[in-house]
Amino acid sequence: MSVAPESGGAPERLRLMAVHAHPDDESSKGAATAARYAAEGVDVLVVSCTGGERGDVLNPSFGPGPTSLEGMRELRRSEMARAREALGVQQRWLGFVDSGLPEGDPLPPLPEGSFGLQPVEVAARPLVELVRAFRPHVMTTYDPSGGYPHPDHIMCHKVAFEAFEKAGDPSCYPGTGAPWEVFKLYYNHDFSLTRMRTIHEAMEGQGLVSPFGDWIESRAAREIPERPVTTRVEVSAYFPQRDAALVAHASQIDPEGFFFAVPRDLEADVWPWEEYELAESRVPTTLPEDDLFAGVRDVVETVGATVSTEGEHA
Known part of the structure; x- marks a missing residue:
């Protein structure tokens, strides 16, 4: 994989892509990490696989929500816009429809056409295209269980893993842009x-x-x-951004509820990190880590320095 320098011989900015199933997942899983890296000058892109159309209104103080998929989709898009601004990140939609969380015994089938029923190669194609356009050095997503057994979370893992594995292969997904090989793939561990x-x-x-x-x-x-934890990123200074992003999802998050039941000073004292599992790495790194870009920074800086030196001697 080659890392192209920006104009002027400086190495290109580091890039992080966080792949999530629904709007609001980005605010409850790895949000402070995203805010920290964005504040430090990393280009951070959140990918939402679905529009969250089949999500229920979970905040009891919100009032009645939309009664149609279209109405819920628009509501959650507006919430996502506020959360994106709170975190200081970019965000893109893959465009698939929320599968909903099936309940009952036996479980009912998923709705026709929903994300959880898509063939992996169909669901991964737009993500591969986005990876090849954005060219992330690092990707994050969920472990193979989805973190919990929501069909969209499990499919999100499959799609992100497929994109990580195949985006750098020119023989895969033709017509989706020039190949780009991502350095590292991590799984979120926010609810360990x-x-x-x-x-x-x-x-x-x-x-x-x-x-x-x-x-x-x-x-x-x-x-x-x-699951094993390999990486702890210190993020306590970015709890306010995370909390603002959570509150932005007003239909889903009760500001008096679960996510805000822990005093922030206590949390910062006993658990100031967000944790990750390094699933795949194409660069050398030493575990445990305290940086998702461990090993990546060395490669990017080395390439930039080499190009700059070559330019001086030209």
Whole structure:
């Protein structure tokens, strides 16, 4: 893979692509990381695979929501615009339709034409095109379980992994632009049991009511395996941007609810990070990491320096 320098011999800016299933996922998973890197001059692009059309109104103070898919799509687009501004990032839609979260026993089939029913090669094609246009050095998405068993989250993982694997192969997805090989792929770990237990114990130690008690017990009872954490990014200074992005999704996030039940000073003290699992890397790196661009910066800076030196001797 070649890293093209910008005009003037300087290395190109680092680029991060965060691939999510629905609008609001970008604000609850890796949001402070995105805000931090954007503030540091990294080009950050959030990709929303679906429009969140089949999401319910989850904020009890919001009032009645739209009754049609089209109405909900427009509402969630407007919320996404405010969240994007709060984080200081770019954002693009892949254009697929939310599958909804099936409930019942047995589970009902997914709606015809929804994202979760798309063949992977069909759903991945627009993402491959976007990868080849934006040329991210790093991508983030969900682990193979989706983080939780929502069909769109599982499909999001499949599509992002496919794009990571195939975007650099000129024989794959013809007609979607020049090949671009991404350096690193990460999985988000924002709701790990370790994080929840640490914050839960800290809150109880201060005589506070933890929002995680029932959740910890239910996860432990189901013996949900904890995936390995390779990378912790310190982001406590960007909790305000994350919180502003959460509040922007007013139909989904109750400002008096779960996401805001932990005092921010306590959170910054006991868990100032967002965690990731390095799934694939095409550059050397040493684990554990504290930077998603570990190993990437060296390559980009080396290429830029080489080009600059060559120019001086020309």
